[in-house]
Amino acid sequence: MSKAVIGALLERFPDAVKDAYVGVGGDDCAFVEKEKIFEICRYLREEERFDLAPYLTAVDYLGEEPRFELVYNLVSLPKSARIRLRVKVPEDDCVVPSVTSVWRGVNWFERYCYDMYGIRFKGHPDLRRLYMYDEFVGHPLRKDYPLRGRQPLVPEREVEEKYRGPGPAGRD
Amino acid sequence: MTSPLNEKAPESPVGTVDRAAPERSLAGEPDPQVALGSSELFAPLPTKRMVVNLGPSHPAMHGVTRAVVELEGETIRSMKLDIGFLHRGFEKSCESVTWGQCFPYTDRLNYVSSIMNNVGFALAVEKLCRLEIPERARYLRVLTSELHRICDHLTLVGAMGLELGAMTVFLYAIEARDLIWDRLTELCGARLTSNYARIGGVSRDLPEQWAEKTLATLDRTAELRQEIDGLLTRNRIFVDRTKGTGRISREDAIDFGFTGPCLRASGDPYDVRKAFPYLVYDRLDFDVPVGSAGDNFDRYLMRMEEMRQSDRIVRQCFDQMEPGEIIVQDFRYALPPKPLVYGTIEGVMAHFKLVMEGIKVPAGEAYSYTEAANGELGFYLVSDGGGRPYKLGLRAPAWPMLAALPHLTKDALLADLVPTFDSINMIGGEVEQ
Numbered sequence: 001m002s003k004a005v006i007g008a009l010l011e012r013f014p015d016a017v018k019d020a021y022v023g024v025g026g027d028d029c030a031f032v033e034k035e036k037i038f039e040i041c042r043y044l045r046e047e048e049r050f051d052l053a054p055y056l057t058a059v060d061y062l063g064e065e066p067r068f069e070l071v072y073n074l075v076s077l078p079k080s081a082r083i084r085l086r087v088k089v090p091e092d093d094c095v096v097p098s099v100t101s102v103w104r105g106v107n108w109f110e111r112y113c114y115d116m117y118g119i120r121f122k123g124h125p126d127l128r129r130l131y132m133y134d135e136f137v138g139h140p141l142r143k144d145y146p147l148r149g150r151q152p153l154v155p156e157r158e159v160e161e162k163y164r165g166p167g168p169a170g171r172d
Numbered sequence: 173m174t175s176p177l178n179e180k181a182p183e184s185p186v187g188t189v190d191r192a193a194p195e196r197s198l199a200g201e202p203d204p205q206v207a208l209g210s211s212e213l214f215a216p217l218p219t220k221r222m223v224v225n226l227g228p229s230h231p232a233m234h235g236v237t238r239a240v241v242e243l244e245g246e247t248i249r250s251m252k253l254d255i256g257f258l259h260r261g262f263e264k265s266c267e268s269v270t271w272g273q274c275f276p277y278t279d280r281l282n283y284v285s286s287i288m289n290n291v292g293f294a295l296a297v298e299k300l301c302r303l304e305i306p307e308r309a310r311y312l313r314v315l316t317s318e319l320h321r322i323c324d325h326l327t328l329v330g331a332m333g334l335e336l337g338a339m340t341v342f343l344y345a346i347e348a349r350d351l352i353w354d355r356l357t358e359l360c361g362a363r364l365t366s367n368y369a370r371i372g373g374v375s376r377d378l379p380e381q382w383a384e385k386t387l388a389t390l391d392r393t394a395e396l397r398q399e400i401d402g403l404l405t406r407n408r409i410f411v412d413r414t415k416g417t418g419r420i421s422r423e424d425a426i427d428f429g430f431t432g433p434c435l436r437a438s439g440d441p442y443d444v445r446k447a448f449p450y451l452v453y454d455r456l457d458f459d460v461p462v463g464s465a466g467d468n469f470d471r472y473l474m475r476m477e478e479m480r481q482s483d484r485i486v487r488q489c490f491d492q493m494e495p496g497e498i499i500v501q502d503f504r505y506a507l508p509p510k511p512l513v514y515g516t517i518e519g520v521m522a523h524f525k526l527v528m529e530g531i532k533v534p535a536g537e538a539y540s541y542t543e544a545a546n547g548e549l550g551f552y553l554v555s556d557g558g559g560r561p562y563k564l565g566l567r568a569p570a571w572p573m574l575a576a577l578p579h580l581t582k583d584a585l586l587a588d589l590v591p592t593f594d595s596i597n598m599i600g601g602e603v604e605q
Contacts, residue, residue, distance in 0.1 A: 057567075131256035
C-alpha cells in the first residue's frame with residue numbers, strides 16, 4: 001500500500017524525494033529535501049490521508065556531513081499504512097520548515113528536537129525548550145555534549161507579579 | 173447506585189451556572205422588580221483574570237507537571253504546561269550503555285506497566301537484528317504484557333475514582349493491582365521494575381503452579397472490577413463529573429496524535445494489536461472497544477472494557493501455550509546457560525563478550541511500535557554496528573495526550589481539569605523521560 005505512496009511522492013516531487021528504500025522489517029522510507037518537507041507533508045496529509053503523525057525525532061550523526069537528520073514517522077489510519085521520511089539537516093543551516101500547521105500534535109516533538117538537538121523550526125508557534133530550562137547551555141542529546149556535563153549556576157529569575165491577593169499592604 | 177450526596181439539581185448539566193436559580197433580594201435594598209430588570213441584576217460581574225499555578229507538586233498533578241492556568245472566575249481561559257521536572261535523560265543514558273543494559277531504564281518509563289516497555293524495546297532490537305524468537309517466549313510476552321495492562325488500567329480507574337471522591341474504588345483497584353503484582357513478583361522478582369524481557373526472549377519461565385494461581389487471581393480481579401463497575405459506572409456524581417467534560421472530537425484527536433484508549437474513546441478503532449499485529453496477537457480472539465463521545469466518561473469505559481479483554485487474552489494464552497524454549501539459543505544474543513559458562517571455553521567467551529561489549533546489532537535504523545496501555549509505544553533505534561545504541565528515540569504513549577491538555581480543558585471549569593488529567597493517564601516517567 002505505502003509503495004504506491006512512495007511512487008506518488010516520487011512522481012509529484014521528483015527533485016525533493018530521493019533514495020526511496022525498504023527498511024528493516026518492510027518499512028517504507030525515503031529521504032526528503034529539507035526545503036520541501038512542508039509541501040510534502042501537506043500533500044501526504046491532504047491527498048494521501050496520512051492523518052496521524054505519531055513520532056518525530058532527530059539524530060545527530062556527528063562527523064558526517066550533513067550532521068543532523070530529522071525522522072518523520074507517519075501513519076495513514078484509513079489505509080493502515082506507514083511511511084518514514086528522513087530529512088538531512090546541515091549544522092550551519094539548522095532551520096527546517098515547521099509542520100505544526102499540518103498536524104497539531106507535532107508541536108511538542110519539534111520543541112523536543114529544538115531542545116535536545118538545537119534544530120530550529122521556521123513557522124513554529126511556540127519554539128521554546130521542552131524539558132530543559134531556558135538558561136540551559138547547549139543541547140544535551142548532541143553527541144558532543146558530555147554524558148556528565150555540568151551546567152553553570154543561573155541567577156534566580158525575576159518573577160512577574162500578576163496578581164496580589166487580599167492582605168495587608170506591604171506583605172509579601 | 174444511590175447516594176445521599178445526589179440531591180443537587182439534576183437537570184442542569186455540569187459546568188453551567190444556573191442563572192435561573194431562585195432569586196433572593198439583597199438585605200437592605202428594595203425588592204427588585206423581578207419581571208423588569210432581572211437581566212441586569214443577574215448579569216455576571218466582570219471578573220479579573222487570575223493566574224493559578226498548579227504544581228509541580230500538587231496532588232492532582234500526577235507526578236511533577238506544572239500547569240499555569242489563567243482563570244476567569246472558575247473557567248479556564250488558557251493553560252501553559254511546563255514539564256521536565258522528572259527528566260532524567262533516558263535517551264542519553266541508553267546511548268551510553270549496552271543494548272541489554274537498557275532494559276532496567278525502560279522499566280522506569282511507565283512504571284505501572286513496565287513489562288510492556290521491556291517488550292517494546294526488545295521487539296525493536298529484534299527488528300533491527302532480524303531475530304525470530306521462540307514461540308513460548310512470544311506467548312509469555314503477551315501474557316505478562318496483558319497482565320500489566322490490567323494493572324495500568326486499574327491504577328487509572330482507581331486514581332480517577334479517588335480524585336472524584338470515591339476512596340473505596342481506589343482501595344478495590346489497588347487490592348486487585350497488588351494481587352497481580354504479587355504474581356508478577358513470583359515471576360520476575362520485583363513488583364515494579366520487572367526487567368523481564370531479554371533480546372531474543374524472556375528471562376524466566378513460569379514457576380510451578382503459577383498458571384493456576386494467576387487464574388485464581390484473575391477471578392478475584394474480575395470480582396473487584398465488578399465492584400468498581402457497580403460503584404462508578406452508574407454513579408450520579410461520577411457520571412456528572414465525567415460525561416461531557418474533556419471532550420475531543422475524532423478529527424482533533426487524530427490531529428493531535430492521540431493513540432490507544434484515548435483515540436478509541438473518540439471513535440477511531442486504531443489499535444496496533446489489530447492494525448499491525450505483532451507477537452501472537454493475530455492468533456488471539458479479543459475485541460477492541462470503541463467509544464463515541466470522546467469525553468472522560470468514554471475514556472473511563474474504554475479502560476474498563478480493555479481490562480475484560482486483557483483477561484480474555486491471558487486465559488487464551490494459558491490455553492494455547494506449549495512448553496519449549498523461552499529464549500533463542502544463539503549465544504550472539506542470549507547469555508549461555510551457566511553449566512556452559514563454567515564448563516566450556518566457548519561459553520565463557522560468549523558470556524564475557526555479551527556482558528562487556530554487548531550484543532552486536534547490525535548497523536541500520538528501525539522504528540518499532542507496540543500497543544502499550546496508553547497507546548502506541550515506539551522506539552526509533554539507530555545502530556552503528558556496535559554494542560551500544562547510537563540513538564534510541566522513545567515515543568511515549570501519553571505524550572500527545574498531555575500536549576493536548578490545554579486544548580482539552582479550554583473554557584472548561586477548573587474542577588474538570590482533575591478528571592481530564594486522570595483520564596488521559598499522563599505518566600511522568602515516560603512523558604518526561
